[in-house]
Amino acid sequence: MERWPLSLTQESYSRRLRGLDERPVNVTLALRLGDPSRESVERRLSRISEQAPLLRASLSPADAAPLTIHDRPRIRLLETTGVDPADLAEHLQHDTRHVFAEDELLWKPRLIRLTDGSAVLSLAFHHIVFDGVSRGLFLRALGTESPAPAAHGGTPYVEFARWQRANFTEDGPDVRFWRAHLAGLAHNQHVNLGFARNLDQPLDSASRHESVRLTGVELWQILRWGRRRGVSLFTQVLAALAAALGEATGEPENVVRATFHGRPPGHEGTIGCFGQDVTLRLPTKPVGLAESLTSTTRAWNELGDHRFTPYGLVRRAVGGSTLPFRPVVVTLNSFSTPSAVPAFGQEATVVEVPESLPEEGLHIQLSQAPNTLTLECSYHPVRFAAADVRAFLDRVTAILREPHR
Template sequence: MDDLLKQLQRLPPEQREQILQKLARRQPASAREKAPAESAIPRVARQPRMPLSFAQQRLWFLCQFEGQSLAYNIPGVLRLDGPLRREALEQCLNTIVQRHEALRASFLLEADAPIQVLAPELAVPLPVVDLQGLDSAAQDDEVQRRATQEARTPFSLDRPPLLRLTLLRLGPERHVLLLTFHHIVFDGWSIHLFVRELTQLYAASMNGTPGALPELTLQYVDFACWQREWLRGDKQERELAYWKKQLTGAPAQVALPTDRPRPPVQSFRGDAVSFHLGRRLTQQLKAVGEKTGATLFMVLLGAFAGLLHRYRAGDDLVVGTPIANRGRRELESLIGFFVNTLALRIDLSGDPSFLQLVERVRRVTLDAYTHQDLPFERLVEELHPERNLSSNPVVQVLFALQNTPAGQIELPGLIVTPLEMPAVTAKFDLTLLMEDTAEGLRGWLEFSTDLFDPASVRRMASHYENLLAGIAADAHQPLSALPLLTRAEAQQVVEEWNRTDVVYPEQDCLHALIEAQVRRTPDATALVFEGQALTYRQLDERANQLAWHLRSLGVGPESSVAVCLERSVELVIALLGVLKAGAAYVPLDPGYPAERLAFMLSDCAAPVLLTQRALASTLPPSSASRLFLDEAGPLLALQPSGPLALALSPDALAYVIYTSGSTGQPKGAMNSHRAVANRLLWMQRSFQLGPTDAVLQKTPFSFDVSVWEFFWPLLSGARLVLARPGGHQDSAYLAHLILQQRVTTLHFVPSMLRAFLEQPDLSGCSGLRYVFTSGEGLPADVQQRFASRLSAQLHNLYGPTEAAIDVTAWHCALP
C-alpha cells in the first residue's frame, strides 16, 4: 500500500484524481459480474437546434441573470520566440476551431429555453497589432494592458465565435498571442488540449508534413445529449439522495473575514496574490499524506479548511473543488465545458489534530468522487437555495490542485512560453489554486475585490504557509495549536500592541480628578443647562454640600444612592455629590415602568433616593429615604462647602447601572473608580479636550455612555452642556443646541445619527470635532453619509455595560 501511495503522489494531480475516482467507483467482483457493460456515448444526428449540457444551461442562465459578466472569460497569453509564420498560425488555429464543434457554437433563446446552434464552418480572424515602435518596457506595459482589456471584454453568447485571438508583434521574431474563450465552450482541461493541438499542427506545417490529428469520434454536443438521457430515473435519484443528505443543514455561506460588507450584487471583479512553497516543505507535506493514506490534494485542502476555521469561518465548511469530469476515455480529447464542481462538506468540530482532520477530508473526498456524476447545476436546482445576487449558491470558496504547467514548448524554430497575467475576475469569493512543480508548490489566492483588499489576502497566504510549515513539523497538533502568525506579526500582536501600560494617578478616584480640575480653573464655566450655568467652583461647592448631607444620613463607602431625576443641573450635582460621599450612584430612569423601578430599588437596597417633587407620584414605595433636590436648597446650604476628608480606595464602586438582563430581569452591572478613571483618562489622552471644548450630554443616564458624557469634560476643563429632557430624540433641537453652545463633542447611537444626518441644515455643526457612536452596529452607508455632511472625526466604540463603558475603539476614516 505504501508503494502505491508513493507512486500516486508522483503522478500529476489530474492523473492522480482520475485514478482515485476510478478506485472510488470500483464495485466488488460479484457486483461487477452482474452489472451490464458501460455503453458507449452515441453520436447523435445534428439538428438546427441542439440541447445544452446541464453545466452550459446553468451558465447560460447566469449570464442572462447577471448580464454580460466577465467572470466566465478564460484568458490565455503565449509568448512566441523565433521566426513566426503568421498565416500558418492562423490556419492552425482555424483548423482547431473546425475540428471542435464546441468552438463554433452560439446560444439562443427559443420557446423560453436555451438552445445551441453549431455553425458548419467558422473562420476566426487573427488580427496583428504592431508594437515594434515601443521600447521594451513600454511593450511589456502594452502587452499587459491589452491582455487585461481582452480579459475584461465580454462575449455575446448569441454571436459566434465565443473565442477571440490577437497577435502582438514585438519584433521580427518576438510575438505574443492573446487568446480569450468563454467558459460555456471551454474549461481548464481544454486549455492543454488546445495548446497541444496547436503545437502539433504548427510543427507539421513548418516541417511540411501532414498535420492530421486523430479523428474525433464524438463532439461535445453528443456528450450533452447523452448526459441528459443518462441522468434520468434511478441513477439521478441515487446521486441526488446522496448529495442532499450530505449537504442538509450546511451553512448557506462561509463566514469569511472580509474587509467590506458583501454588496447587494457581486461584480465578479477580482485579483490574485501568489506564493511559493519550497521543495523541502512540499516533500514534507506529501509525507504527511502518506501517513494517513491521503493525497497531497487532501492535505492541502485540509490545511485550507483549517485556515478558514482559524479565521472563525465555523466548524462546518463547504468548500468546492473542480473535477475534470472526463472519466470516459472518449471525452479526454474533446474541447468543451465538462468540468464539474464537488461541494465538499468538511467537519472541523472538536478541535481535531491535523491528522484527524485529513482523515475526515479523505473520507469526504473519496465519497464525493464516488458520486461525482451529478452535475453541480442539478444539485443547485434540487436544493433550491435562496436567490441572492450577492453570492454564489452552495459554494463560495473553491480549492484546486492543478497540473504542473507545461513551461516552454519547443517547436521547429519557435519556443512557446505561457505567460502569467494579473487576474481581473473572480468567480468565487475566494479560490485557492495550487500547482505541484519541480521547484515545489506554487499557489494563487484569487479573491473578489468586492470583499477583500490585496493586503488582507497576502496576509492570508502568509498564514497558510505558516500553517503548512506547522503541519509539516508536527501534524499531531490540534488545529488550535498550529502556528498562524508570522514572526513579525507575533511580535506586533503580542508585544507591540500589548504595550498598553500607562501611568495614571493610582490613588485618585473619579471625583478627585474633577476636584483637581476645579483647583486649576475654578472660575471657568463647568456646566450649562437651559439658561443656567455653574462655574467649576460653584459645581464643586454644591456637590460638596450634598455629600456632607448624605454622610449625615449614613451614606458612605460600600453603600449606594438611588438617583431618579430628569436631566438638569441637580442631576449633575447629585452624581458628583454621591461620589464625593464615597458611595456608588444607581441611576433610575424616570421613564421606566413602576415595576422595573420597584425591582431596582429593592435589589440595590439604597438607603437614600435623590429625586424631584414632580416625580414623587410615579415612584413606587420603597424603604429608601427620599430627598427632593429641587426643594433641598436651603437645607443643603447649611452644610460645609469644602471637601470631605474621606480616604476612599480606587477600587470602591462608582456606579451600578442596571441592564435588561438575558432573562428580562434587570441586572446590576458594577464599576469601580479605578476602571472608570482609566477609561476616561484614555479618552482624554487620545482626544485632548480643553477649555474651548463643549461636550453635549444627551444620553439617558441609565446607559453607561452617559458616564463619559458627564465626567470627561469635568476632569479636562471643558464645558458640560446638558440637553433638555427628551431633547436627545429631536434632531432639529440638537442641531440648534450644537450651534448655540458651540458643542465640539457628542455621541449618537447609529440609528439616531442616521436621522440627525437627514437634517436639512447642518451648517451650524461645523465646530464639531468628535462624534462618537456605540450601542448598535454602525452601517457603512451611515459612515459615508456622515463624511459627506460633517467634517468632524467619527469614532465607533463598543463595550458591554459590565466593562468600563467601552473596550474597543475605531476611527472611521474613509480612504
C-alpha cells in the same frame, strides 16, 4: 453543419449570449512567442479546431440544440501591431471582457505584435467551450504538428451532453442525495471567516491576488508524504485548508466548494467538457494535517459518483444563501499548467492574464507546474485586507509543511 445540445453544466451560460446577462464569462490564455507568421498561427489553430468540434461552435436561437457546429473551421486570426509591452496587460484584459454574439465562434484568437519584436497570442474562450482541463489539452495540441483525434479530440462533446441529460434530472436520485446531504444548507453557504469585513457592501471593482509558492525539496517532501498515503496533492491542500478554516472560524464544519473535472471515462481528452463545483460539507477542526486528511478524505469519498451531478441541478435543488450578498464563499480550484510549451517551432511561455472582474468570497487556485506548487487566492479588497489574505495562505502552507518539520 450539426446542431448540438448544451450539457446541463453549461446551459446556464447560454443566458450570457441571449441578452439576458451581458457579463462576459471567458477563460483566457496568452502565449508569448517569437515572431510567427500569421499564416502559421491560423493553420495550427484551424487544425486544432478540426479535432475539437466545440471550437467550431456558435450559439443559435434554438432552445433544444443551441450549438451550431460548423463543418469547416472558420478561424479568423485578428492581428494588432505596434503595441508597447507596457500596454500588453490592458490589451489582454480587453479580450477577457469580449462578449460573444450569436453566430460568432465562441473563441477569439488575436496575435498582438509588440514593439520589442515579439508577439503574444491572446485566446479568449467562452466558458461554454473551454475550462481548466481543456487548457492543458489545448496547449498540448499547440505543440503537436499533426494532432491525433484520440489525443486531442477525445470523445465528442455531444456525447458528454447526452450522457449528462440521460443520467441526471431535477427529481432524480442524485438530486435527492444532495438535498439530504446538505440538509438545509445553501450551496453557497456563508463561511464565517473572522478576518472578513464590510459584509454589507457590494463589490464594484476588480479583484486582487495574493500567492505563495512551494518548490524544491520542500515540495518533494509534501508530494512523497501524500504518495505514501495514497492521496493527491489536491486532497492534501484541501485537508490543510480544512484545518486552517477550523482555526479561522472556530466552527467544526464548513461548506466549501471544490472544483471537480466532472468527466466520465472516455472524455479525458475532450476539449469543452466543463468542470464544475462540488459543494462539500468539510470537517474543519484545528488539528494537524494527518488527522485533517483522514476526515477530509472521508468527506470527499462519501460523495462517490454524486460528484458528477451538474452543479446547476444541485444549486436549484438546495437553494442559495439568503444573505443580501455572498461575502465569503470559499472555493478551491486545481489544474496543472506548464510555464512553457513548444508551439510554432519554438518555445512559447505562458503569460498571466490579469482578471478584471470582481470576485465574491475567497477563491484559492491550486496550480502545479514542474517542481512548483502555487496557491493563488483571488479576493476583493472591500471584503479582505491583503495582509489577512496573505496570513491565511501562509497558514495553509505551514500546515502542509507541518509533517516535515
